[in-house]
Amino acid sequence: MPVFDSVTDPASPASAVSTAAVIEIPASASCFEIEGLSLAYGDTPALENLTLRVPRQRVTAFIGPSGCGKTTLLRALNRLHDLNDEVRRQGHIHLEGQEIHAPEVEVAELRRRVGMVFQTPNPFPMSIYENVAFGLRLQAPLKKRQRDEMIEWALRSAALWDEVKDRLHDSAWSLSGGQQQRLVIARTLAVEPEVLLLDEPASALDPISTLKIEELIRSLKSRLTLILVTHNMQQAARVSDYTAFLHAGELVEYAATDALFTNPRLAQTENYITGRMV
Numbered sequence: 001m002p003v004f005d006s007v008t009d010p011a012s013p014a015s016a017v018s019t020a021a022v023i024e025i026p027a028s029a030s031c032f033e034i035e036g037l038s039l040a041y042g043d044t045p046a047l048e049n050l051t052l053r054v055p056r057q058r059v060t061a062f063i064g065p066s067g068c069g070k071t072t073l074l075r076a077l078n079r080l081h082d083l084n085d086e087v088r089r090q091g092h093i094h095l096e097g098q099e100i101h102a103p104e105v106e107v108a109e110l111r112r113r114v115g116m117v118f119q120t121p122n123p124f125p126m127s128i129y130e131n132v133a134f135g136l137r138l139q140a141p142l143k144k145r146q147r148d149e150m151i152e153w154a155l156r157s158a159a160l161w162d163e164v165k166d167r168l169h170d171s172a173w174s175l176s177g178g179q180q181q182r183l184v185i186a187r188t189l190a191v192e193p194e195v196l197l198l199d200e201p202a203s204a205l206d207p208i209s210t211l212k213i214e215e216l217i218r219s220l221k222s223r224l225t226l227i228l229v230t231h232n233m234q235q236a237a238r239v240s241d242y243t244a245f246l247h248a249g250e251l252v253e254y255a256a257t258d259a260l261f262t263n264p265r266l267a268q269t270e271n272y273i274t275g276r277m278v
């Protein structure tokens, strides 16, 4: 259930620079604070002056038409654009109060804290066990018993343990697509992130596997912050607590999910969620 209900009045002086309707999440309850974020690929703008806070231990969905900037925003949150020399960025992203681009921030550690799961399951060409052990092996050495416990914990957390406990040393590629996606989530969880970024995590999966991923997302929010990019509005409505609607790189409306889908404040949002704008 949503816990915050104050919304910036588009007509108020505090939001005079923007016509967006944006819920005000208190700073103390926020995991990410995004401030004036603009991003362009060369001369092509992709994000325009976005300001929003993402609440801790909630599921926040980013929705909007194709090309509106959802994935660009998600990737900015763990600096996946760093290797693209074309990308120009302005503005700030704070994670738990720290600017993620500050010189003292180590990108590898940021990506441990902010894990990412992509649209197509991408298990490594190794066993189920070794996939989950992969990130653990890059950290401080663990005794085998400790590592086994962490792997069981991560696979249980990803609701996969019962299906794989008797075949841990089989190839990860022997799993179904839905199981592979849960394995990738287990691999990400094994290094104990604070945030999980999910870019259309179920779009390549069948309906039953999709349901399992959605149940998993709901179960994980008791200990993690989850941010979900989805084209599927029913999915956003089913799993998220908050929804941000983007259009042409701008944040149009950001609200508690129930409110955004039942009583959108802006006509542009209503047009999108009712299918009048694609």
Ligand SMILES: Nc1ncnc2c1ncn2[C@@H]1O[C@H](COP(=O)(O)OP(=O)(O)OP(=O)(O)O)[C@@H](O)[C@H]1O
Residues within 6 Å of the ligand: 041, 044, 045, 046, 064, 065, 066, 067, 068, 069, 070, 071, 072, 073, 231
């Ligand atoms: N690597 C890139 N180089 C150049 N332009 C890019 C790149 N990635 C995205 N873009 C452009 O940036 C804009 C935003 O793209 P983005 O992928 O973030 O949108 P999206 O909302 O996630 O779209 P979709 O729902 O189709 O995945 C688009 O105009 C896209 O063409």
